Amino acid sequence: MSPFFKYTIRFILFILFQVYILNNIPPLHRFITPYLYFLFILWLPFTISRTLLTMLSFVFGLTLDYFTGTPGLHAAPCVLIGYLRPFLINLLISQEGAELNYAEPSIKSMGWAPYALYVLVFTFIHHFYLVLIEWMQFGTFIYFLGKVAATTGISFLMIFITDLLFFRKQKFRTNTA
Template sequence: MSELFKNIIRFVLLIFVQVFILNNIMLNGWVQPYLYLLLILLLPFQTPRWLLLMIGTATGWIIDNFMHTPGLHAAACAAIAYLRPFLIGMLAPQGGFEDTTRSPSPATMGTGKFVFYAGMLVLIHHVIYFTLEVFNFQATPYLAMKIVFSTLVTLLLIFVYGLLFFEKRPRRR
């Protein structure tokens, strides 16, 4: 299966899961899981920045339309799409990743680097999104707790997604 076809299927399924399942989950007002961020996180290493920005903004815009949040997801997704190449560059080995046509995953980056990569981008997204959503500095403790708990639950969902769908790294003997 081609990488483009795989990404289109992933796009449709993750948007569907986000809109019809995860958007209906809000645990006591503290946790809002956003698994759709994988659409940006799992694009191939070689994806040009202009395309990342277009995909990130379009993805955020689609989620904004379903959630009736005027531009909040689009802004946060555009920001992580812009920052993604910098973070990948920081985490890449000296010669770069072996196959740039592949996507970031624990198998291509290593588990620790992938967790850091996903964690940083999810945290940045949540800081931007929830700060714009709350937009009240008197609610800083509430905002901080919402960011932390939502980030942790989103990373847990990414981990579960990884157990189900990421390719396995071959074992060394």
């Protein structure tokens, strides 16, 4: 399966899952909105160019926005995490050279702790920015803090469940062969 085909399928599945399953869950609490879709951006390959990554994040966010009827609301946080992703990846795995040996970020390619940190930081950044934009239109400061914390927690949990359920086979590539 060619990478282009694989990521296109993934793009569609993440959008559909977010729109038709997660957005249709009756709210458990006013602070909790389950978000998983941005995992698509976190799972993009290491070798993707930064411009393409930013552009793809924008298109991805905007696609979701047209389903939820809020153009720009999800696109802005997606562009932010797409832009910041290479910086954090460099910080986390600069010594090991994993970005040469594995295709994309995962537990196997990065190790448990760096991958958890990677996911947690971007989940937090995404929700912080998303709820900040929402908060500028309505709500109180407590609402803002509570929603960022609760939504980050739920998303983090869901991302780990997803990672354990859908184990992505990662080939170890060397340049010795």
